[in-house]
């Protein structure tokens with residue numbers, strides 16, 4: 001299915017969704033009642049699940065927001081602080097300032113830390129393309145992984161070792177994206193990266209992180225390429241321990257169908273953990289009042305999380321930001337009507353949105369892991 005057909009389907013999905021809105025005739029939410037005195041992290045922990053969010057130094061310097069994160073979450077992931085662009089001001093230098101700031105915040109609250117991401121074709125420093133070439137790319141990649149992972153050795157819950165390495169449109173039989181790493185090191189760059197990360201920190205869970213795996217209708221070929229990659233890595237004894245499913249959804253994205261279900265079971269059957277690593281739900285294509293949009297977003301959180309948590313392999317759930325005050329979507333994907341986006345469990349005033357109750361309800365109904 002092309003993206004255009006997907007968007008056409010979107011309009012239809014919107015209509016259905018308005019019909020299925022999570023409110024009854026009186027506009028009262030039909031989501032299960034939840035105990036709002038308990039934090040989301042507590043609702044999750046009761047089922048053996050970690051709940052957390054993406055962190056940045058800027059938002060953490062907002063005391064009210066930092067308190068909210070510390071109250072609601074049990075794990076945090078670096079949104080940008082541990083990408084090459086932030087870590088590598090120069091080819092021979094490392095700057096752990098932002099990464100350590102996030103670590104200090106988390107460890108001071110007894111929270112776990114996820115690292116994102118050691119190998120990706122984006123968020124590379126300005127010097128990268130003039131300095132890294134086929135002659136030194138492998139050494140640069142392995143040195144980077146070794147230095148960065150050793151810096152947090154024994155302190156990191158998990159690492160996204162490789163991020164978004166599959167792109168079917170690049171036309172390769174293995175579905176791999178034609179990234180600078182693939183061009184300069186070869187397809188083995190992925191297994192090399194996992195071996196290097198494991199050698200540097202044998203205790204950390206090592207994950208492959210990918211996007212656009214969730215839509216039932218048009219992501220099947222990507223899911224199959226992802227399972228093939230993971231199966232091949234496991235067959236070779238590569239130390240990959242989990243799959244990160246980013247879960248950047250639209251409120252109208254149709255998820256939770258039989259194809260996605262089979263995919264999750266295939267991944268679990270490989271003995272891999274499944275992590276929801278970057279969840280947010282966009283209301284870009286929704287019209288109507290803020291209340292109507294919020295209810296539709298909440299319904300999608302509830303439906304998606306309820307579906308995912310049916311699998312005991314899902315033990316970690318992170319949103320990509322906790323409040324609409326700090327979301328990448330405001331800058332990268334604003335609403336066509338210019339009104340503020342509302343993809344997260346807290347609004348810009350740090351008040352819980354209906355999505356908060358939806359997430360808590362999904363945890364409450366999940367079975368213990």
Ligand code: G3I
Nearest residue numbers: 079080083116117122123163211246248278320327328332
């Ligand atoms: O740090 C520079 C700053 O010095 C400069 O003044 C400023 C203005 O241009 O840019 C700052 O860099 C920005 C960086 O975020 C840190 O804020 C980049 O321009 C901006 O492109 C970058 O966006 C991040 C994006 O990944 C690319 O790395 C988003 O915040 C982040 O939410 C997004 O996250 C990705 C995941 O890593 C992977 N999955 C998809 C997800 C959303 O795109």
